[in-house]
Amino acid sequence: MERVRMLVVEPSAIAPVGRLGEWLSEAGAELDVVRAPEIPGREALDEYEALIVMGGGMGALDDSEHPWLADVRALLSSAVSKQLPVLGVCLGAQLLAASTGGRVAPIKKGPxxxxxxxxxxxxxxxxxxxxxxxxxxxxxxxxxxxVTRLPPGAQLLAASPACENQAFRVGVCAYGVQFHVETTPEIVLDWARSMPETAASARPGQLEPAHLERFHAELAETWEPVAGRFVRLAATPPEQRRGSRALPMA
Incomplete structure (x- = not known):
């Protein structure tokens, strides 16, 4: 399989593509990573087989402080229209929802x-x-x-008691996941240091280095194969993505 070109947007320096990028590259992806506020125009999507938007500490609609968010939403909307495979992670998932008719708001119960x-x-x-x-x-x-309301026609794929819309699909191949799988213990600890008020919502022991080390070892076993499937999805011709839920075998 030829290497699959993917555009990766990082809204924040403290929320890199991380291990997800490593897994994608190992599965055959070539990643072009851009970081806000340098967001390419929608025409740039013609050069790629997939779009990935990562997380960040800002809100999906905080345009007054981060005007480039409108450019990210436009990029996501265009990718969905083109039926380009999309993966939005945390803020990326919220931006995907907001750009396709969904609704995003603060969690009523807190972080x-x-x-x-x-x-x-x-x-x-x-x-x-x-x-x-x-x-x-x-x-x-x-x-x-x-994400308090999914976009029209979106499919809910995973949920939790704290937040209903944990994973969803918009159209044929645009995915949003509210959670993180790309992190390392160091990234999470950096978030805890930089966002102490948010981190205070974690249960005791959840953000301890030893716990995070054990957790991330198990996380990789579950989610690295998903990265491989996303690469195969991006490599699948659009007409086959429309007509079948099946992916070619690795």
Whole structure:
């Protein structure tokens, strides 16, 4: 398989593509990483087979402080229209929802922070990206906002008691995941230091280095294969993505 070109947008320096980027590269992806505020125009998508938007500490609609957020939403909207495979992580998922008719707001119960589980929904069973996951995969949570209403026609793929819309698909191949799988213990500890008020919502021991080391070892076993499936999805011709939920074998 030829290497698949993917555009990666990092809204924040403290939320890099991390281990997800390593997994994608090992599976055959060539990543072009851009960091806000340098957001390319929609025409740039013609050069890529997929778009990935990562997380950040700002809100999805904080345009007054971060005017480039409108450019990211336009990029996501265009990618969905083109049926280009998309993966939005945390803020990226919220931007995907906001750009396609969904709604984002602060979590009423307060921040969701720490290591936890999400539960797959029925629609995920036949999904080419998340279908093979365990029923309750491990994830890392660190967010103040949530998607309170999915875009019209979107499929809910995973949920949790704290936040209903944990993973969803818009159209054929645009995915949003509210949680993190790309982190390392060092990244999470950096977030805890830089956002102490948010980190205070975690249960005791959740952000301890030893716990994070053990957790991330298990996280890789579950989520590295998802990165490989995303690369294969991006390598699949658009007409085949429209007509089938199946992916070519590795």
């Amino acid at each position: 969701e922070v720490g290591t936890s589980l999400v539960a797959k929904r029925d629609a995920a069973v036949d999904d080419p990206l998340l279908g093979p996951l365990p029923l309750t995969p491990d994830v890392l949570q660190f967010h103040n906002d949530e």
